Amino acid sequence: MSATISFQGIGASPGIAIGRALVLDSRRVRLPKLKLQPHEIDLEVLRFKTAVALSNTQLEDLKVKLASQDGEGQEHALILEAHRMMLHDPLFMVEVARLIKEDTINAEWAVRRVCRRLRHQFDNIDDEYFRERRSDIEFVADRVVRNLLGEVVDEELEVPPDAIIVAHDISPADAAMLVRNGKVGAFVTDLGSHTSHTAIVARARETPAVVGLGKASESIRPGDMVAVDGRRGLVLVNPSEQQLSLFRETMRRQLVSEEEALKTAELPAVTTDGLRVRLNGNIEFPEEIPSLLAHGAEGIGLYRTEFLFLNRTNAPTEEEHYESYKQVLQAMGNRPVTIRTLDLGGDKVPGKKPEKEINPAMGLRAIRYCLKHRDMFRVQLRALLRASVHGNLRVMFPLVSSISELREARSELEACRSELTRQGVPVGKRFPVGIMVETPSAAWIADRLAQEADFFSIGTNDLIQYSLAIDRQNRDVAYLYRPLHLAIIRSLQAIIDAAKHAGISVAMCGEMAGDPHLSLVLLALGLEEFSMTSGQIPLVKNVIRSVSKAEAVGLLTQAMQFSSAEEIERFVSAEMDKRFATAGD
Numbered sequence: 116m117s118a119t120i121s122f123q124g125i126g127a128s129p130g131i132a133i134g135r136a137l138v139l140d141s142r143r144v145r146l147p148k149l150k151l152q153p154h155e156i157d158l159e160v161l162r163f164k165t166a167v168a169l170s171n172t173q174l175e176d177l178k179v180k181l182a183s184q185d186g187e188g189q190e191h192a193l194i195l196e197a198h199r200m201m202l203h204d205p206l207f208m209v210e211v212a213r214l215i216k217e218d219t220i221n222a223e224w225a226v227r228r229v230c231r232r233l234r235h236q237f238d239n240i241d242d243e244y245f246r247e248r249r250s251d252i253e254f255v256a257d258r259v260v261r262n263l264l265g266e267v268v269d270e271e272l273e274v275p276p277d278a279i280i281v282a283h284d285i286s287p288a289d290a291a292m293l294v295r296n297g298k299v300g301a302f303v304t305d306l307g308s309h310t311s312h313t314a315i316v317a318r319a320r321e322t323p324a325v326v327g328l329g330k331a332s333e334s335i336r337p338g339d340m341v342a343v344d345g346r347r348g349l350v351l352v353n354p355s356e357q358q359l360s361l362f363r364e365t366m367r368r369q370l371v372s373e374e375e376a377l378k379t380a381e382l383p384a385v386t387t388d389g390l391r392v393r394l395n396g397n398i399e400f401p402e403e404i405p406s407l408l409a410h411g412a413e414g415i416g417l418y419r420t421e422f423l424f425l426n427r428t429n430a431p432t433e434e435e436h437y438e439s440y441k442q443v444l445q446a447m448g449n450r451p452v453t454i455r456t457l458d459l460g461g462d463k464v465p466g467k468k469p470e471k472e473i474n475p476a477m478g479l480r481a482i483r484y485c486l487k488h489r490d491m492f493r494v495q496l497r498a499l500l501r502a503s504v505h506g507n508l509r510v511m512f513p514l515v516s517s518i519s520e521l522r523e524a525r526s527e528l529e530a531c532r533s534e535l536t537r538q539g540v541p542v543g544k545r546f547p548v549g550i551m552v553e554t555p556s557a558a559w560i561a562d563r564l565a566q567e568a569d570f571f572s573i574g575t576n577d578l579i580q581y582s583l584a585i586d587r588q589n590r591d592v593a594y595l596y597r598p599l600h601l602a603i604i605r606s607l608q609a610i611i612d613a614a615k616h617a618g619i620s621v622a623m624c625g626e627m628a629g630d631p632h633l634s635l636v637l638l639a640l641g642l643e644e645f646s647m648t649s650g651q652i653p654l655v656k657n658v659i660r661s662v663s664k665a666e667a668v669g670l671l672t673q674a675m676q677f678s679s680a681e682e683i684e685r686f687v688s689a690e691m692d693k694r695f696a697t698a699g700d
């Protein structure tokens with residue numbers, strides 16, 4: 116029996132898996148580097164163009180195959196379409212041809228050099244999510260080089276059930292093929308972060324994944340027994356019998372609690388004294404919808420559309436926006452779908468090297484960014500108006516901090532509506548237009564905002580950041596991030612009261628909404644609409660179904676006698692433990 120090796124990486128998708136390793140050969144192709152004679156140049160450019168054309172056809176074929184599948188296949192198809200567009204991007208096409216001609220080098224070498232240059236541009240981006248997109252450039256370049264070398268690409272793989280897929284990195288094309296061909300046990304990759312493709316695909320499939328493991332793929336051999344803990348980011352190769360039984364026990368417990376949780380999917384979220392609460396889901400990608408529905412989501416409370424910028428250096432077209440919104444609205448049928456306009460800005464600026472802002476969280480982001488870049492905003496608004504014919508749409512603007520911003524955003528929406536009508540483009544009926552309340556200024560003027568917004572959705576992630584002056588990205592001040600700080604409780608109370616007084620609906624879509632330990636506090640504050648990631652829905656529902664509103668109000672009244680966040684937290688958590696030994700564990 117071989118010795119156990121353990122690797123610590125980034126837990127990108129939770130869950131336990133045990134299985135045999137299927138190691139993908141994802142070494143970079145070896146590259147011939149040749150200097151050309153002048154008479155060979157034209158032929159080399161032609162060779163390059165042929166390889167691009169072939170790559171294009173392969174991506175088209177794959178896309179067609181996947182698009183005929185369910186929503187998830189369609190999502191992969193969108194990623195492949197983005198790759199196809201990268202192929203034709205002048206930054207790639209024109210540059211490679213120029214290098215072949217001017218530096219008289221062979222096409223493979225020129226492709227690699229352009230790829231390296233593009234990668235560097237991505238390396239300088241601060242935002243992890245956009246930086247991670249550099250691997251997409253590699254995947255596209257690899258495909259072209261393999262075609263230049265006449266290698267086999269898109270080979271269909273037989274995946275034994277529960278195989279642990281081990282790779283240096285997994286391209287979206289490979290990921291799509293793998294999940295199509297069988298039930299993958301887990302993904303384990305050397306590269307990647309929380310926002311890399313493997314992570315995204317894995318979370319949507321509820322498949323455990325550990326990424327960013329360094330050189331694990333070089334040490335794991337095909338057929339090795341591998342145990343993966345996707346929450347802790349732990350990978351054990353050839354674990355001992357004792358370790359295996361611990362993993363099996365954790366896996367068994369997780370399965371039981373997931374099954375228990377799913378049993379409530381069909382049941383309404385109603386307190387014991389009859390208060391009906393609405394539980395919606397948060398998504399970043401349409402592919403998350405099946406999981407959301409399986410966990411009992413009654414609608415979508417937050418669709419973070421900035422994720423449409425995945426895999427690309429340029430902004431999506433109106434058609435691309437429209438297709439995504441249509442897909443989500445149709446998949447949700449009559450259920451309400453709340454689409455948030457782009458929360459881009461600061462360092463998340465597609466296609467350009469971002470201008471450094473000293474304090475990006477307080478800089479030109481979200482609605483401020485959209486109001487400054489009207490052309491980009493209008494593309495999204497037009498797409499939303501067009502898509503509204505396909506379902507039950509609600510649109511909300513992020514980070515509104517003044518009434519003027521809401522008015523301006525609304526009038527831009529109306530201008531787009533009139534423009535489309537003039538152009539004879541079908542537009543759905545008027546839909547509710549709301550705002551995210553996530554700045555202290557919005558909380559203070561909630562009564563006035565409620566006169567002009569159709570609904571509120573409270574973004575506690577940012578509301579806490581700005582109210583308590585704590586950078587949500589900064590680990591050093593993370594200990595100060597306290598949802599039960601009296602300032603937050605009072606803000607929430609003011610926002611909810613203002614909405615109710617004005618007769619508009621108020622939801623919460625920040626992380627606080629999905630924390631079952633806080634459900635009673637939120638119920639007591641009068642919150643009746645929660646939105647969260649799919650896995651949290653059954654946990655929150657379980658709490659709501661076993662308490663009365665009166666009991667929740669009693670708990671909050673007692674908690675409010677304390678002054679410090681620590682005391683309030685300690686009190687609430689002790690009370691919750693008394694009632695629910697396992698809330699959220």
Ligand code: PEP
Nearest residue numbers: 553574575576577624625
């Ligand atoms: C929030 O701020 O609570 C929120 C839901 O928005 P995001 O996390 O996308 O900023």
Ligand code: MG
Nearest residue numbers: 553574576577
């Ligand atoms: Mg926010």
